[in-house]
Each structure stands twice: as structure tokens, then as C-alpha cells.
Amino acid sequence: MSLSLAALYALDTLFYASLIFLIVSGLNIIYGVLRIVNLAHATLFALGAYTAAWITSTYIVKVFGDSLIALIALPLLTAAIVTVIASLALVMPILAYAHGKGDAFQLIVTFGLLLVFEELFQIIWGRAPLAANQAYFALGFMDLIDRKYPVYKIMVITFTGFLAVILWYMIYRSRFGLVFRAVAMDPEMSSALGVNIGRVVVMAIILASVLAGLGGALYLPVASIAPGVSLEFLIIAFVGLVIGGLGSFAGSLIGAFVVSFFRTFSIIFIPELELVVLFAVAALVLLVKPEGIGGGKGW
Amino acid sequence: MVAASRELGNSLRALIALSILIAVLYPIIGWLRPGFEVILTYGVILAIAALGFNLLFGYTGLLSFGHAAFFGVGAYTIGLTLKYLNLRALEAQIFIAVVAALLFSALTGFIVVRYRGIFFAILILVIAQTLWGFYVKFYHITGGTDGIRILRPVILGFYDTRGLGYDDFNMIYHYYALAWFILMAYLMWRIINSPFGYTLKMIRDAEDRAQTLGIDTFKFKLAAFIISALYVAVSGALYAPLNRIVTPDLAYWTVSGKMVFMSILGGFTYYMGPIVGALIYVYFETVAQAITVHWFLIMGVLIIATMVLTPTGLMGLVDRPSFKKTLSLLKLPI
Numbered sequence: 001m002s003l004s005l006a007a008l009y010a011l012d013t014l015f016y017a018s019l020i021f022l023i024v025s026g027l028n029i030i031y032g033v034l035r036i037v038n039l040a041h042a043t044l045f046a047l048g049a050y051t052a053a054w055i056t057s058t059y060i061v062k063v064f065g066d067s068l069i070a071l072i073a074l075p076l077l078t079a080a081i082v083t084v085i086a087s088l089a090l091v092m093p094i095l096a097y098a099h100g101k102g103d104a105f106q107l108i109v110t111f112g113l114l115l116v117f118e119e120l121f122q123i124i125w126g127r128a129p130l131a132a133n134q135a136y137f138a139l140g141f142m143d144l145i146d147r148k149y150p151v152y153k154i155m156v157i158t159f160t161g162f163l164a165v166i167l168w169y170m171i172y173r174s175r176f177g178l179v180f181r182a183v184a185m186d187p188e189m190s191s192a193l194g195v196n197i198g199r200v201v202v203m204a205i206i207l208a209s210v211l212a213g214l215g216g217a218l219y220l221p222v223a224s225i226a227p228g229v230s231l232e233f234l235i236i237a238f239v240g241l242v243i244g245g246l247g248s249f250a251g252s253l254i255g256a257f258v259v260s261f262f263r264t265f266s267i268i269f270i271p272e273l274e275l276v277v278l279f280a281v282a283a284l285v286l287l288v289k290p291e292g293i294g295g296g297k298g299w
Numbered sequence: 300m301v302a303a304s305r306e307l308g309n310s311l312r313a314l315i316a317l318s319i320l321i322a323v324l325y326p327i328i329g330w331l332r333p334g335f336e337v338i339l340t341y342g343v344i345l346a347i348a349a350l351g352f353n354l355l356f357g358y359t360g361l362l363s364f365g366h367a368a369f370f371g372v373g374a375y376t377i378g379l380t381l382k383y384l385n386l387r388a389l390e391a392q393i394f395i396a397v398v399a400a401l402l403f404s405a406l407t408g409f410i411v412v413r414y415r416g417i418f419f420a421i422l423i424l425v426i427a428q429t430l431w432g433f434y435v436k437f438y439h440i441t442g443g444t445d446g447i448r449i450l451r452p453v454i455l456g457f458y459d460t461r462g463l464g465y466d467d468f469n470m471i472y473h474y475y476a477l478a479w480f481i482l483m484a485y486l487m488w489r490i491i492n493s494p495f496g497y498t499l500k501m502i503r504d505a506e507d508r509a510q511t512l513g514i515d516t517f518k519f520k521l522a523a524f525i526i527s528a529l530y531v532a533v534s535g536a537l538y539a540p541l542n543r544i545v546t547p548d549l550a551y552w553t554v555s556g557k558m559v560f561m562s563i564l565g566g567f568t569y570y571m572g573p574i575v576g577a578l579i580y581v582y583f584e585t586v587a588q589a590i591t592v593h594w595f596l597i598m599g600v601l602i603i604a605t606m607v608l609t610p611t612g613l614m615g616l617v618d619r620p621s622f623k624k625t626l627s628l629l630k631l632p633i
Contacts, residue, residue: 037417104356104360105610108563108606109603109607112601112603113599115556115595115596119596235428278425279422279425279426282422283410286418286422
């Protein structure tokens, strides 16, 4: 493998790790405050992608032409807003009801939600794949030794790194983070100390939805969105969750990176066995360290 | 009264009564609404899968979102043995499907039943999606998304159904599938009312305690997983000739969702639950698909509604006192 090829794989690994981190961290945030593993969470990622595709091809291109700022910023903004609204309207009531009801109940109910979302997307946007890759091509390509690499992917990696830093700051340095971690650690005690649990839960759900929605909008320009993409990302994100461990910041980062690493390399060398490789990695991690590589410590 | 209703959820009499009802209803529905009677055939076939699924979920406490894998194994065994071995003897094909499912479930179960809750659910989902991917990607073997056309089978070793008319075949196949259903349902009744079945329930309720009592819970869970897979494979195998085509759709994750829905709709804590659930499910599906293509939206809403309104399912509506028990069972350890 030449040096440029290695660099290309490394960058692709980082790119997918960024997207997966945006889903996994949201899953972990919700798990932190509600102790629910939300099977429908990856559909918010798909919703972000659908929204970005729709707003780009219907409005942005017509109104702003090929303005680079509009092509990049507006889909992200719209995706975040739409995802939060959908999440507060559809996901939050279900999660609130399922809170404390036990594992099987939560899995089944959020699975029902997954079906509802998948089918709603098909009603609204149809079954054909949607794409809007103007931003991808507008940013062009850069030299990577003797190859070309899309600047867009570098931008996504940088932007997600930036988001991760903000998220870290919010959780470990801000007042909201303090309260959030307290609720994640001991909801009853926090409540007794005067924390408004409901408000923290709503904030956590909004935060998780924004991250997933942004992830979808960032993903769209390099690919297309179609029925089934939610489930693909659901599986990858959950393998990341299993590898990284439930409910922690470090776990989200490690899980996203490890799953992306194995995914990128299995797609290159043995594309048919991509899921088999992911399965093997997840099963192995669970066998050796059941709480996950970075997990067990909590938020 | 209470005892009688609880009896209903776990009795052979109820099974016999329902089987006779299905046998009698077939010509009646065929006469009242021609074409609708085939719903019953799909119903009894899917009931076999739901029974298998529920041995794992309702009786062992392992919720699987990947049982479509075994449904696919069953259906594709029929397709592949027909395509490559030119085998049309259905019992021989089902036997091969059972052996294939046995090997495949033993191999995968050996890994996945070590985990519980979300981890089990996700690992088995990954397995199912892997198989689905194989059916799509290895199109030179499986026909890809075009699938494999299924010829009319030879049943009971001598009766060739190829020359039959559409209605005649459907009727004969209905009673054939019903016989399979009765056999499999009776065996399941024996399984869950045996010491083995009671041990599974014990593992479901308190795995730690079962281990303390010296039970190798891994072995029991693996056995339950394999039996469950065999049931689903038999169901998939019976489904193929009726569907007349085997496509990757039969192994897609939504099929696993159907099994979850059938179990909770009927009531997963009851022996009769998944059977009732499967029969009502196919009716719902047929009626809904006549109106809309977006059946999964309705199914998603119904799944949530069932869990919120009656977590014990339709059987639970009959059997009130167990309501609390089911709620406590839903709090399975992660």
C-alpha cells in the first residue's frame, strides 16, 4: 500500500468516524439521562439527510445559486431545526413514556418508532434515492501526495472535531453539563437537590437530535439518502456503542473511531463481509470487556 | 372464571379448537370472499415462526430483532435445493432447511446467547442483515433481488401438486400447512410444559438464581435459541411454495419486526399468544395493504399502541390478573 493510499484510508476512517460519533454521542446522551437505548435514533440522522437534500434542491440552489456559504450552512441549519422539531414531537413522548419500563418494552417501542419514521420518509420523499452533492463538488479536491481528496470530507472532519470539543466543554465545563452529569449519575438525588429533571431530559434530547440531524446533513453531499440507510447507520452506530461502551463521552469517541476503522478497511478489502467483520469485532469486545473499551465509567 | 381464562392461554384444548376453526373457516371464507381464504394459510405458517420466536422472547427473555435470518434460511433452502438439486419433495427440502438452520443457529447462537438485552438484539440483527446482504450480493447464486421462482412442490413424497388448478392447490396446501402447524404447535406445547420449558422461564425471571442452583444457563439458552430458529426455518420453508418466489425481502429486518409484532399483539406471555397474534396480523396486513402501500407505518403505530395499551396483548385482555406479572417481566435485565 502506497503512502498516499494509506493517507486516503486514514482520512476516510476519520470521515466515517465523525458521522458515527454524531450518532453514537446522541445515543449515549439519551442513555445517560433516561437509561433508554433508542433504536430509532439513527432515523434522525436520516431525517437530517432527507431535509438537507430537500432544502438544497428545492430552495438553496434556486435562491442562492452556487453560493458556497449557503450551500454548506443552510442545509445544516435546516436539518438541525427539522430534526429537533420531529424529535420533540414524536420521539420525546415515546421516550418519556418508556422511561423506567424495562429493556424489552423500550426496545420494542423504539423499534415501532423506527418503522414509523422509515415509512414517513417514504411517504414524504418517496422510495427513490435523493442526492444533493453541490457542496461536495463546489469545495473541490485537494492534492494528497499523488492523489486527489475531496476538501468536503476534510471540512466534515474538522467541523465534527469542533463539535466534539464544544460537546466536551458543554458536558464537562458548563453548568448544564454539571447538572446533566449529576442526573446521569443519580436522577433521584439530583431531583432531591432541586434539579428540574424534565428540563435536563428535554435539553439532552434536543442536543442528541441536533447532533444526529447535523450528521445526516453532513453525510448527504458525499452519498445519497434512500430507505434502508437509517438501518445501515443504526447497525454501525450500535456496534460503535457496544465497542465504546454505554453512556460516556470517551466511549462515543473510541467506539466511533474503532467501528469506522474496521468498516473502512473491510469495505476496501472484503466488501461482502463488512457486517461480518463488524459483528466479529463487537462480539470480541463484548467477550473480553463487556462494558466496552471506554465505558463503565459513565458521563 | 379467572382460572378458566388463564387456562385458555396455555391449553391444548384451545389449540385444538382453533385448529378446527381454521379448518372449517377455510371453505366458508372461500365461499364468502373468494381469494381471502389464503390469509388463513399464511396465518398458520407465520404462526409457526411466531411460536418459535416467542420461545426465545416470551419464555427465555431474549428479544431478537434478527429472526428473519432463519426465515430466510428456510425459504432459501427451498429455493436453492430446487434450483440446484432439482428437488421438489417438500418434506425432504424442509428436512434440509431444518439441518441448515440447526447448523447456522448453533454456530451463531454459540456467540450471541452469551449476551442479553440490547447487546443480544443488536448482534442478532447484524447476523440477519449480513445474510440479507449475501442474498442480494451473491446474485449469481441466489438470483439477487429477482429471487428464485418456486415450482409447485411434491408433498407427502408422492403427491405432485404441479397439475393442480390455482384454487385446488391453495386448498390442499392450506390443509398441508395446517397439519404442519398442529404438529409444531403441539411439540411447542410439550416443550414449554416440560422441565426444560420451566427452566427457561426460571432463566427469564432470575438468571442469577438459576445459575446458583447449578443450572448451566448458557446451554439452556442455546437450546432455546436453536429450537426457536428451527421453528422459524420450517415456517420460512412452508412460506416459499405459497409465495411462489423467494426474494431477499423474506430475510429483511422488517420480517423480524413482524415476528416481534405477532408475539406482542397476541400476548407474549401466553402459549396461544403468538398463534392468535399471527392470525390477526395477516388479516391486518391484507386489509391494510389493500388500502395503502405504507403498511409499516400502521404496523409501527400498532406496535407502540399495543405496548402502551395492552402489554399483555390480546390474550391479556382475556386474562386480567396476569397484567401485573407481565409488567414485571418486561423489566428484563439489560
